[in-house]
Amino acid sequence: MSTREKAGTLRALHVPGNPLVLPNAWDAASARMVEGAGFPVVATSSVATAGVLGYDDGEAAPVEEVLAAAARIARAVSLPVTVDLERGYLLAPAELVERFAATGAVGLNLEDSDPPSGEMIDAAEQADFLAAVRAAALSLGVDLVINARTDSFLRRVGLPEEQLAASIDRGARYLAAGADCVYPTVVEEPAVIRALVEAIPGPINIGYGQGKLSLAELGALGVARVSYGPRLQLHLYHKFGSVLSAVASDENPFAL
Numbered sequence: 001m002s003t004r005e006k007a008g009t010l011r012a013l014h015v016p017g018n019p020l021v022l023p024n025a026w027d028a029a030s031a032r033m034v035e036g037a038g039f040p041v042v043a044t045s046s047v048a049t050a051g052v053l054g055y056d057d058g059e060a061a062p063v064e065e066v067l068a069a070a071a072r073i074a075r076a077v078s079l080p081v082t083v084d085l086e087r088g089y090l091l092a093p094a095e096l097v098e099r100f101a102a103t104g105a106v107g108l109n110l111e112d113s114d115p116p117s118g119e120m121i122d123a124a125e126q127a128d129f130l131a132a133v134r135a136a137a138l139s140l141g142v143d144l145v146i147n148a149r150t151d152s153f154l155r156r157v158g159l160p161e162e163q164l165a166a167s168i169d170r171g172a173r174y175l176a177a178g179a180d181c182v183y184p185t186v187v188e189e190p191a192v193i194r195a196l197v198e199a200i201p202g203p204i205n206i207g208y209g210q211g212k213l214s215l216a217e218l219g220a221l222g223v224a225r226v227s228y229g230p231r232l233q234l235h236l237y238h239k240f241g242s243v244l245s246a247v248a249s250d251e252n253p254f255a256l
Helices: 003-012 028-036 046-053 063-076 093-101 123-140 160-177 190-199 215-220 231-248
Strands: 020-022 081-084 107-111 145-150 181-184 205-207 225-227
Touching: 003 145, 028 063, 046 063, 046 231, 063 081, 063 093, 093 123, 107 123, 123 145, 123 160, 145 160, 160 181, 160 190, 181 205, 181 225
Parallel strands: 020 225, 081 107, 107 145, 145 181, 205 225
Antiparallel strands: none
16 A cells, blocks of 8 residues: 555544554564554554663654654554654654655654643644644645544543543644544543543544453444553563563573
């Protein structure tokens, strides 16, 4: 597929009630495993990618390394690739789109809190930023699938009902600005997910979290996309830690 066809495929897979499932990868090898397991899209996690690059999350990794990692993943698989790009690493929209498009990836997450500080970005400012990214993509003839992450729940801004109201308001603004999907983070309560799905006029991405809700239950709530984030990597690394402990104790690590 061409990159434009991949973007179209990725966008079309956001179906409320039949969610796109994204077991996030972090390098070319894990991306190939995602493809080999039959998933239709490869997604990255900023936490997981930063870790393998030797940095903390929160845009601590140099953008050159993050984009190079995205390019390696996109080259390694034939599937559409969507990348967690945090808040764009301080790149101006036109430069962001141009450099991102060069990786071969076709989707990206852009979040609305400041990665280093955790402070929420003004909703109008973030909407303007997303609109500028979309405009730059159109100007350059690039089709990008934008997943607009909103962090009111993550950053615990106000009471729970205020977090919900802010997420709904921000989600609607971001879709109007040109986003394709809205991603309210750290939401697990069914009633809250249903309220978000019913009030935000577009596809909703929910994190799988600790598995409080099954994929079928998330689909029944109208979710269009489910992300695993860094949890699969962390789970595997925990297993690797157990293997290392076995080696250190002169036990057979392959018996674990």
